[in-house]
Amino acid sequence: MNQDRWREILSVSARLFKEKGYRATAMEDIARELHITKPALYYYIRSKHDLLYSIIDEAIGQLMQGLERIRDSGDAPDEKLRQLISWQVNMFSRYGDFTNVYLANEAELEPVRREYVRERSREYEKLYRQVLQEGMGTGRFRAMEVNTAVRAISGMCNWLSAWYSGNGKMSADEIAGVFFDLVMGGLEGRREKRGAS
C-alpha cells in the first residue's frame, strides 16, 4: 500500500473524528474529504472501527517509541523526566488529532483491541514508574507513593486534551517547562521545612 496515501487517510480521519466525534463521522465524510469514492476508501480499510484502531495504535506507537528511547538513555533521572514530559506535551502539538482521538475513544474499541491498548497503557505507567524509582533510588527524588505520583504526572499531561489548542500564548516547550518545574520541585526532596540541607 502507498504509505503516503495511508498516512493521509489516517490524518484526515483523525481530524474528522476529533472535530465531529467518532460516532458522528461517516465513511462518506472521510471519502469526501479525501476526494475519493467510498468504495475507493474501502480498498484501503475494512471498516470505520479499523480506522479508529489504526489511529489509536499509531498514537500509542509514537508516544511509546519516544518515551522508551528516553528511558533507555544514559541520562540522569531528572533529565529523563524532563524529556518524558516534553515528549508527551509535544505529542499534543505535533500529533494532537491522533492523541485526542486515542484519549476520547478508547472505550469504542472491541474487547480484544481494547485489552491490547490497556496493556500498552500499563507499559506506559510502568515506564514512568521506572524513571521515578530510579530517581528515588539515587536520592535525587524524595520518596513518594509512586503509582499516584505517576498518575498525577500523566494526568497533568493527558489533560492537555481538554484545553490545549495550539493557538495559545504558550508553546508546547514552554508548557512542558512549567510542568517539569512544578513536578520536579515536588520530587527533589530538598525542602527546608523537612530539615534536608
Place this chain on the structure above:
Amino acid sequence: MNQDRWREILSVSARLFKEKGYRATAMEDIARELHITKPALYYYIRSKHDLLYSIIDEAIGQLMQGLERIRDSGDAPDEKLRQLISWQVNMFSRYGDFTNVYLANEAELEPVRREYVRERSREYEKLYRQVLQEGMGTGRFRAMEVNTAVRAISGMCNWLSAWYSGNGKMSADEIAGVFFDLVMGGLEGRREKRGAS
C-alpha cells in the same frame, strides 16, 4: 417537587450515563431502574438533555461551593491549596458519577447551556489562579506562569476520571496528600540548586 425523589432520579441517571454512556442510555432505562413508568419520569423532567444538564449543573455547583468556601477562608495559601486539592479529589469519591458525567459530556450540551458551563469553568480557573497568586505575592510560592500551573493542577485532579474507581488501595485523602506533596514541593521555591536557603 419531592427533593428526595429528584435526587434519586439524578443519581440513577448519572450512574447509567456513566456506565452505558449518555447517548446509549434511553429514558426507558432510567424509568426501569427507578421502578416507575416512562410517563411518570416525564412528570419530573422534560427530556434526557435536561437530565444531563441538571447532573452537570449539580456537579459544578457542589465543586464550586466547596472551592469558594476554601478560597474565602482566612487560611494561608498553602493550606488553601491543600484543601482545594482535597475537595476536588473527594468529589470523585463522594460524587464520582456526577463528576465523570460532567467531564465526559460537556460537549453534548446545547450552546447556551454549554456557554454557561464554560463560564463556570473560567470561574474555577480564576479561583485557583487567585490562590496561587496570593501565595506568589507573599513569597510562599515561587513565581511560575500561573495559567499553566493552574491547568497542571486541575489536570492532575480531573484525570482521576480516567483511573479512579474507589476500589484501589489508596483512599481519596491519601491520593490528595500525594498530589499536594508533589505540587507543593514545586511551588515552595526553596530548592537548594536555586540558591535559596
